[in-house]
Amino acid sequence: MTGLVxxxxxxxxxxxxxPYIHAYRGxxxxxxxxxxxxxxxxxxxxxxxxxxxxxxxxKIVLVHGFRPQVNEQLAAKGQTPRFSHGMRVTDAIALxxxxxxAGQLRFEIEAAFSQGLPNTPMANAxxxxxxxxxxxxxxxxxxxxxxxxxxxxxxxxxxxxxQRAIDIGAIVLLSPFGFSPTGEAxxxxxxxxxxxxxxxxxxxxxxxxxxxxxxxxxxxxxxxAIDTELALADAERMVAQAGxxxxxxxxxxxxxxxxxxxxxxxERSHIIPFAVDxxxxxxxxxxxxxxxxxxxxxxxxxxxxxxxxxxxxxxLIEPFETDGTLVKRSRTEIERDAxxxxxIEHDGVIFGCAALYPYVEARTAEMAALTVxxxxxxxxxxxxxxxxxxxxxxxxxxxxxxxxxxxxxxxFIKRGFSQVDPEWLxxxxxxxxxxxxxxxxxxxxxx
Numbered sequence: 001m002t003g004l005v006x007x008x009x010x011x012x013x014x015x016x017x018x019p020y021i022h023a024y025r026g027x028x029x030x031x032x033x034x035x036x037x038x039x040x041x042x043x044x045x046x047x048x049x050x051x052x053x054x055x056x057x058x059k060i061v062l063v064h065g066f067r068p069q070v071n072e073q074l075a076a077k078g079q080t081p082r083f084s085h086g087m088r089v090t091d092a093i094a095l096x097x098x099x100x101x102a103g104q105l106r107f108e109i110e111a112a113f114s115q116g117l118p119n120t121p122m123a124n125a126x127x128x129x130x131x132x133x134x135x136x137x138x139x140x141x142x143x144x145x146x147x148x149x150x151x152x153x154x155x156x157x158x159x160x161x162x163q164r165a166i167d168i169g170a171i172v173l174l175s176p177f178g179f180s181p182t183g184e185a186x187x188x189x190x191x192x193x194x195x196x197x198x199x200x201x202x203x204x205x206x207x208x209x210x211x212x213x214x215x216x217x218x219x220x221x222x223x224x225a226i227d228t229e230l231a232l233a234d235a236e237r238m239v240a241q242a243g244x245x246x247x248x249x250x251x252x253x254x255x256x257x258x259x260x261x262x263x264x265x266x267e268r269s270h271i272i273p274f275a276v277d278x279x280x281x282x283x284x285x286x287x288x289x290x291x292x293x294x295x296x297x298x299x300x301x302x303x304x305x306x307x308x309x310x311x312x313x314x315x316l317i318e319p320f321e322t323d324g325t326l327v328k329r330s331r332t333e334i335e336r337d338a339x340x341x342x343x344i345e346h347d348g349v350i351f352g353c354a355a356l357y358p359y360v361e362a363r364t365a366e367m368a369a370l371t372v373x374x375x376x377x378x379x380x381x382x383x384x385x386x387x388x389x390x391x392x393x394x395x396x397x398x399x400x401x402x403x404x405x406x407x408x409x410x411x412f413i414k415r416g417f418s419q420v421d422p423e424w425l426x427x428x429x430x431x432x433x434x435x436x437x438x439x440x441x442x443x444x445x446x447x
Contacts, residue, residue: 016375017285019349024284025057027204028166032194034065034210034248037274038105046209047112049280050171051127059166061197063174064109065190066101067248073097085143085244086253090150090187098187102175106131109173130170134158135193137178137186152178152186154193157200195257199264206261206269208254209280213273214292215251228288232296235259258294269294287346287375302384305341305353310334312350313341317371325407326369327437341369342388344381351376354385356392356401362426363399364443370403386415390446399446404439417442 037046054060070088071081074097082089090098113127136156140148155178165172174197176188191208198206214226219238236259242252251271258269272279272291283289305313313334320326334341337355344352352372358365367389372381393401402425403412409419422433422441433439 020285021056023348024204026059028059028061028201029053029205029207030061030063030194030198030201030203031280032063032065032190032206032208032210034190035067035069035105036065036211037209038064038108039068040274042274043108044112044115045277046274046280047109049278051113052281053284054127054171061162061166061172061174061201061203062109063176063190063194063197064105065176066098066105069101069105070094070097073101084146084148086247087140087148087151087189088187089146089148092150095150095185095187098177099185102177106173106175113171128170129173130165131173131175132161133179134162134172134174135178135188137180137188139180139186150185150187152188154178154188154196157197159197159200162197162201191254191257195261198261198266198269202265204267206258206266207272207280207283208257208270209272209274210254211249211274212251212254212271213275214271214290215255226290227292230292230294232259232262232294235262235294255294262294262296267295287351301345302388303343303345305338305343307335307338309341309343309350310338313343313353316350316353316373317369319374320371326371327434329369342385342392344385352381352385354389356389358393358396358398359426359428360396360398363397364426365393365396365398365401366429367401367403382411383415390444394446400443402441402443404433404441406437406439409440409442412442415444417444
């Protein structure tokens with residue numbers, strides 16, 4: 001039974017992720033991992049997912065946090081953690097605890113990357129982890145009367161040195177520690193380090209794999225569905241409404257850093273839940289992901305096609321030609337007519353298309369090859385394509401558009417089309433009509 005089912009599930013899935021493998025090869029991801037992920041026992045599985053991304057050609061900088069581990073060390077010494085303004089107040093004892101926690105976590109993380117057990121994702125993996133003094137820090141100082149002592153902020157990231165390390169295939173591991181030019185150590189926050197590093201490298205992605213599942217579509221209802229894509233302007237508005245010092249369990253805690261990174265040139269920033277197994281892989285290699293992505297502008301664009309889009313159009317419509325939904329078109333025909341196509345592109349991948357063939361003398365045009373990937377059907381992309389095709393036809397001064405279909409008649413009727421006899425077709429199109437296929441002819445007339 002498994003032999004029969006497996007190819008029908010694995011093969012289409014693997015093909016569907018191929019565009020993302022191509023798109024992200026050679027790109028730089030900065031990944032922020034809070035100490036809570038490690039405390040929850042998720043480290044080994046998470047490292048395996050990072051190793052898979054690394055094997056796919058992605059350059060990775062991993063920044064770990066250690067909030068719960070430092071708190072645990074403080075408790076063992078009879079000390080109480082102190083926080084203010086969303087930051088730890090680091091006295092001499094807390095600094096010692098932070099150094100102990102950082103050393104232990106670095107050991108655990110490097111050990112996890114060194115695994116090579118058979119029948120695991122780490123089998124045959126060779127992952128080199130590089131650490132170093134890549135960060136220069138400055139003290140937080142005294143804020144509103146609170147002396148933060150050994151707590152610091154990132155002053156400078158040695159982006160050139162990090163870039164050299166990831167260019168030779170290593171994963172760079174950064175602890176939330178920095179040193180002043182005089183050699184004084186400062187306790188930093190993972191979020192500050194990850195954001196500053198992503199900006200310094202002008203990384204392609206900043207990903208926080210954290211306690212927060214993402215930004216809810218309805219901010220007043222935390223249980224509402226996750227908003228998978230958030231414009232930078234909306235993110236900044238939500239951060240402003242949240243106030244100056246949100247807690248790590250608040251959406252705004254990470255959202256503030258995502259907005260900061262995008263504003264400074266990082267293309268995409270993500271909030272991903274570590275509670276979901278494989279969340280990192282789902283966010284990177286699926287269309288909608290699993291968390292929230294913050295972008296300076298919407299990644300999905302509706303535009304006219306060019307010759308560069310031919311391969312994407314062919315890949316999109318091929319399954320629908322195979323099952324008979326669409327009439328087969330040769331590559332030569334699509335290349336010749338590329339400028340007649342409108343496409344929906346998301347993050348470099350074409351997920352929808354439609355072509356407009358005008359018959360100017362008859363003051364009408366045919367909408368052909370209307371296709372939306374099965375992966376994203378039901379999200380309104382078909383309506384968006386139809387609207388754009390109508391706009392193009394009206395701009396040509398035409399009175400109507402028509403379609404020929406054998407399977408989607410009701411979809412068009414619901415959108416204002418009416419059925420006509422094939423004899424209605426323009427003479428030129430009537431000569432090419434396939435009477436054996438018996439396609440229904442539907443027309444939408446403009447007012």
